[in-house]
Amino acid sequence: xxxxxxxxxxxxxxxxxxxxxxxxxxxxxxxxxxxxxxxxxxxxxxxxxxxxxxxxxxxxxxxxxxxxxxxxxxxxxxxxxxxxxxxxxxxxxxxxxxxxxxxxxxxxxxxxxxxxxxxxxxxxxxxxxxxxxxxxxxxxxxxxxxxxxxxxxxxxxxxxxxxxxxxxxxxxxxxxxxxxxxxxxxxxxxxxxxxxxxxxxxxxxxxxxxxxxxxxxxxxxxxxxxxxxxxxxxxxxxxxxxxxxxxxxxxxxxxxxxxxxxxxxxxxxxxxxxxxxxxxxxxxxxxxxxxxxxxxxxxxxxxxxxxxxxxxxxxxxxxxxxxxxx
Amino acid sequence: xxxxxxxxxxxxxxxxxxxxxxxxxxxxxxxxxxxxxxxxxxxxxxxxxxxxxxxxxxxxxxxxxxxxxxxxxxxxxxxxxxxxxxxxxxxxxxxxxxxxxxxxxxxxxxxxxxxxxxxxxxxxxxxxxxxxxxxxxxxxxxxxxxxxxxxxxxxxxxxxxxxxxxxxxxxxxxxxxxxxxxxxxxxxxxxxxxxxxxxxxxxxxxxxxxxxxxxxxxxxxxxxxxxxxxxxxxxxxxxxxxxxxxxxxxxxxxxxxxxxxxxxxxxxxxxxxxxxxxxxxxxxxxxxxxxxxxxxxxxxxxxxxxxxxxxxxxxxxxxxxxxxxxxxxxxxxxxxxxxxxxxxxxxxxxxxxxxxxxxxxxxxxxxxxxxxxxxxxxxxxxxxxxxxxxxxxxxxxxxxxxxxxxxxxxxxxxxxxxxxxxxxxxxxxxxxxxxxxxxxxxxxxxxxxxxxxxxxxxxxxxxxxxxxxxxxxxxxxxxxxxxx
Numbered sequence: 065x066x067x068x069x070x071x072x073x074x075x076x077x078x079x080x081x082x083x084x085x086x087x088x089x090x091x092x093x094x095x096x097x098x099x100x101x102x103x104x105x106x107x108x109x110x111x112x113x114x115x116x117x118x119x120x121x122x123x124x125x126x127x128x129x130x131x132x133x134x135x136x137x138x139x140x141x142x143x144x145x146x147x148x149x150x151x152x153x154x155x156x157x158x159x160x161x162x163x164x165x166x167x168x169x170x171x172x173x174x175x176x177x178x179x180x181x182x183x184x185x186x187x188x189x190x191x192x193x194x195x196x197x198x199x200x201x202x203x204x205x206x207x208x209x210x211x212x213x214x215x216x217x218x219x220x221x222x223x224x225x226x227x228x229x230x231x232x233x234x235x236x237x238x239x240x241x242x243x244x245x246x247x248x249x250x251x252x253x254x255x256x257x258x259x260x261x262x263x264x265x266x267x268x269x270x271x272x273x274x275x276x277x278x279x280x281x282x283x284x285x286x287x288x289x290x291x292x293x294x295x296x297x298x299x300x301x302x303x304x305x306x307x308x309x310x311x312x313x314x315x316x317x318x319x320x321x322x323x324x325x326x327x328x329x330x331x332x333x334x335x336x337x338x339x340x341x342x343x344x345x346x347x348x349x350x351x352x353x354x355x356x357x358x359x360x361x362x363x364x365x366x367x368x369x370x371x372x373x374x375x376x377x378x379x380x381x382x383x384x385x386x387x388x389x390x
Numbered sequence: 391x392x393x394x395x396x397x398x399x400x401x402x403x404x405x406x407x408x409x410x411x412x413x414x415x416x417x418x419x420x421x422x423x424x425x426x427x428x429x430x431x432x433x434x435x436x437x438x439x440x441x442x443x444x445x446x447x448x449x450x451x452x453x454x455x456x457x458x459x460x461x462x463x464x465x466x467x468x469x470x471x472x473x474x475x476x477x478x479x480x481x482x483x484x485x486x487x488x489x490x491x492x493x494x495x496x497x498x499x500x501x502x503x504x505x506x507x508x509x510x511x512x513x514x515x516x517x518x519x520x521x522x523x524x525x526x527x528x529x530x531x532x533x534x535x536x537x538x539x540x541x542x543x544x545x546x547x548x549x550x551x552x553x554x555x556x557x558x559x560x561x562x563x564x565x566x567x568x569x570x571x572x573x574x575x576x577x578x579x580x581x582x583x584x585x586x587x588x589x590x591x592x593x594x595x596x597x598x599x600x601x602x603x604x605x606x607x608x609x610x611x612x613x614x615x616x617x618x619x620x621x622x623x624x625x626x627x628x629x630x631x632x633x634x635x636x637x638x639x640x641x642x643x644x645x646x647x648x649x650x651x652x653x654x655x656x657x658x659x660x661x662x663x664x665x666x667x668x669x670x671x672x673x674x675x676x677x678x679x680x681x682x683x684x685x686x687x688x689x690x691x692x693x694x695x696x697x698x699x700x701x702x703x704x705x706x707x708x709x710x711x712x713x714x715x716x717x718x719x720x721x722x723x724x725x726x727x728x729x730x731x732x733x734x735x736x737x738x739x740x741x742x743x744x745x746x747x748x749x750x751x752x753x754x755x756x757x758x759x760x761x762x763x764x765x766x767x768x769x770x771x772x773x774x775x776x777x778x779x780x781x782x783x784x785x786x787x788x789x790x791x792x793x794x795x796x797x798x799x800x801x802x803x804x805x806x807x808x809x810x811x812x813x814x815x816x817x818x819x820x821x822x823x824x825x826x827x828x829x830x831x832x833x834x835x836x837x838x839x840x841x842x843x844x845x846x847x848x849x850x851x852x853x854x855x856x857x858x859x860x861x862x863x864x865x866x867x868x869x870x871x872x873x874x
Contacts, residue, residue: 065410065579072588075850082851083858092858121859122815259863263396349810 084251093250094118094162094257097131099238104202105230107195108135108188117162119350121258130166134186139167142184144209150182151370152207154196155216155311160187163353173363178370184210190234193217194297198228200308201301212373213308214333214366219290219317226296287318294321309333309369311362315340335365391434393645394598394867401431406652410579417576421550424573424653428555432519439517442481447552449477450527454541454548457534467535474531478524485516490720518872519559521717525684527552530566532688539567547573556649560642560871562660562680565687569657577654586836587651593837594644596853601637601823603867604816604860605630611808613782616792620801624792631782632775633820636665638870639678647835658683663831664774665824666752668766670734671744673774681717685710700740707739708732718781723789727780734773751831819860 087093097113109131119125134142137160144150153159153171161169171183186199196215200207207213217223237243246252255261297303310332314322325332338361339346346358354362391397405427413423433440453474460466483491530551533539542548551570557563612619612627619627643660650657660680667673674682686695690710696703708729715728738744752767753759759767783789807813830837838846 065581068579068581068584071585075847078847079851079854082847083855086851086855121861122812124812255858258858258861260858260861262863267396345810 080251084249087250087254090123091116091126092118092121092123093254095129096247097129099235100135101230101232101235102135105228106199106202107190107230107235109137111135118257119163119348124350125163125348127163127165128167129162136184136186136188137161137166137169138185139169139172140182140184142206144184144206146209148182149180149212150184150210151212151214151366152184152186152200152210153214153216153366154186154191154199156187156191156218156222157189158187158218158353159185159216160189161185161359162189163348163351164356164359168356170359170363170366173360174367174370177363177367181370190231192222192224193294194225194228196222197297197301197303211307212370213304214311215308216311217317219312219321223290223293226293227300228297287320290318291321291324294324303330305330311335311366313339333365333369335362338362338365391431392867392869393642393649394595397434401427402649402652409653414579417574418546420577421546421573424550424555425546425553428550428553428558431555432553432558435518436515442485442517442520443523443553443558444549446478446481446524446527447549450474450530450552451541451545451548453477454530454534455543457531458541461535461537471531471535474528478528482520482524485520487720494722522561522563523552523558525563525681525717526566529563529684529688530570533566539570542570542574544574554650554655556646556653556655557657560639560646560869561678562643562646562658563684564657564680565683569655572655579654583651583654583656587648589838590644590648590651590835592648592850592853594641594646594648596857597637597641597644598869599641599857600819600860602634602641602870603862603865604819605634605637606865607808607862608805608816609634609782612805613788613792616788616795619795619805620799620803621796622802623805624796626805628775628779628782628792630816630820631778632665632771633823635778635781635870636661642869642871644837659834662834663751663827665771666767666828666831667770667774668747668752668763669738669743669770670731670773671738672747673770674731674735675748681714685714689713696739703739704736707735711735721784722786723780723783726786726789727777730777730780734777753828753831819856 094117095115096117097115098110099107100110101107111131111133113129113131115129117127117129129137130139132138132141136142151174153174159170169185171185174183175181186196188195191199193215200213246256252261305328308331310325310330312332312334314334314336322332324330339358342357342361344357346354346361348355391401405423409420409423409427413419429440432443453470456470457467457474460470530539530541530548534541547570550573551564551566554564554569554573609627609631612623613631616624616627640661647657647659658680660678662676662679664673664676667676690706693706693709694702695706698706711728711732712725713728715724715726715731718724718727735744752763779792780786780789783792805813807816830839833839838849840846840849
């Protein structure tokens with residue numbers, strides 16, 4: 065029995081060791097560059113990290129990222145000036161784009177479509193509108209030099225709060241020993257990514273108390289709440305209607321919010337029709353992020369909008385026709 | 391509790407440790423602990439199932455005694471055998487077949503122009519594994535009746551025999567002469583046996599988690615949307631189902647046999663590489679062996695088997711296959727499936743080739759099979775796979791429409807995975823799996839029979855890595871044969 069137990073433990077250990085080597089050799093794990101909150105309370109990545117992000121069990125999506133000096137995944141350093149035409153593209157993981165090579169990002173695709181334009185991609189996984197508007201406000205100096213600001217708004221998930229509060233708890237958690245161990249043992253990082261650890265998590269959470277949230281399930285109340293949050297963020301951090309445009313999917317956005325934008329001449333780019341008419345999938349297999357085709361369509365929408373704006377020199381107070389893709 | 395669940399991953403080492411460290415001193419203690427563990431394992435699904443299995447245990451234990459006491463009076467012994475049969479088949483009939491009979495009755499009258507409201511349809515849940523443990527307890531009564539077994543007076547041992555958790559819910563269906571005799575004796579730990587058990591568990595998990603579970607979404611998609619797919623995809627669907635059901639059920643059996651080994655008990659082999667069978671008769675000597683053996687011992691031979699005239703033997707074969715089909719499920723599709731196998735088997739039997747390959751495997755004396763053997767294996771696989779259209783389709787109409795589309799829409803179209811995965815990954819996986827199974831085809835109880843420790847270690851690592859590579863969090867992990 066002793067021999068059996070010892071050998072079993074030894075074999076398990078050796079197999080795990082071999083798996084760790086194989087996972088590293090084939091780069092099956094994904095890398096997650098460290099995060100931090102800067103002096104201005106902006107949550108972002110620690111600059112200077114390069115690596116590869118992976119989705120799928122079998123490396124189905126393998127892409128390179130590069131964190132620039134400003135702490136965002138981009139092929140560009142952000143150096144706004146009055147002499148150039150710059151567009152800031154702000155958003156969550158869809159804009160951060162770890163599921164694409166950093167040199168084939170939405171920003172790069174827009175630049176290829178428009179002449180003499182620099183795109184600054186302020187994407188960060190986990191950003192909501194509060195993060196985004198606080199970012200613009202905190203880096204006011206830079207954003208004053210930037211000519212256009214496009215904010216990607218995922219209506220169902222980005223309007224949950226009306227005021228920004230830096231999430232120090234999350235950063236502390238991600239810097240904790242448990243997470244450091246997970247990130248350093250690549251087999252664990254891989255297992256966590258593909259969901260192998262989910263049954264263990266579920267088992268551990270079984271019997272625990274359900275989160276008792278006060279959010280009403282009534283869609284109408286939610287819409288009202290979202291709109292209130294949007295107004296609150298505008299009041300707190302400002303919303304420059306002349307150069308700020310919201311990128312959204314009208315299929316997932318409430319009618320009342322779109323109407324509010326119309327009435328208040330808040331510009332938005334609606335990519336719903338482009339996606340609806342797409343003749344091939346626009347999202348990845350393993351998650352709902354945009355694939356290369358999806359990103360191309362998004363870039364087309366933005367490029368068309370900017371080109372149109374530049375050509376017509378649109379007045380920021382001009383009425384916005386209802387439901388029109390800008 | 392599923393073998394491939396996190397609960398079982400915790401349950402097995404705990405039960406193993408307690409069994410060998412705490413409850414090892416006396417056989418009675420070992421058996422009481424096995425019963426507790428087995429009831430916990432089975433009650434994990436639904437505690438109400440425990441009442442049923444306990445009732446079955448009590449009835450067969452006492453009926454077994456009665457049969458034995460009356461062996462001198464044939465009429466009385468037979469009476470008690472009928473009591474056992476009536477109870478077990480009655481229980482099976484109630485839980486598994488009652489709605490089938492009511493619905494078939496209603497359908498029959500509807501086809502004659504009489505509309506009957508199906509108000510008798512019962513809302514009963516099918517207890518997991520009922521088809522397996524009722525057959526096992528029936529074998530006990532049969533063996534006593536045929537004087538092959540002396541009934542035990544040890545109720546605890548008998549309860550452990552009926553509820554032994556590794557093979558409780560999906561077999562192998564053990565005969566009392568094999569399993570009960572081991573349970574009656576005190577088990578002592580044997581290193582080689584335990585190592586063999588771990589290896590079988592690993593191999594079984596691979597077959598279930600990699601082969602069966604990764605093919606399941608493809609098969610589900612093709613069978614659910616068969617009316618939209620051309621023949622090439624439909625043929626692919628049923629071929630993949632062949633591998634899925636094999637991986638699923640033989641994987642379960644391997645885990646069951648391996649787990650039993652960890653507790654010092656040897657179960658019979660249930661699968662002996664059926665995909666390498668050279669005719670349908672050989673296939674049935676290699677596929678679900680415990681059920682085939684059960685039917686041969688307790689139905690085919692008592693009916694006269696092959697010792698009767700050719701006509702009667704053919705009748706017996708038809709009966710066996712129809713009953714076997716019906717055992718699988720309360721649906722005409724299974725009866726048709728059984729009937730088809732009878733049709734495939736009868737010519738082999740009439741040509742006297744039904745025992746031709748017993749005791750040897752394809753490529754017995756060489757590394758590679760002969761061209762004739764390859765053709766035989768492919769033909770057998772094609773026949774068996776074709777029959778599985780009935781096995782997998784929800785209704786007979788679906789089965790016939792599926793076949794009709796294969797026959798009438800014979801066009802090729804590359805299949806696109808429902809989740810968008812690369813199909814080539816699955817083709818490579820299956821090709822490697824078939825090659826590996828061919829290499830180990832001579833010993834189904836030792837899937838890693840390589841002398842070199844390095845080779846074995848590499849194999850273990852590759853197998854675990856493949857499990858990760860094909861792991862899909864969203865797949866339903868239940869076993870196909872749990873529904874039977």
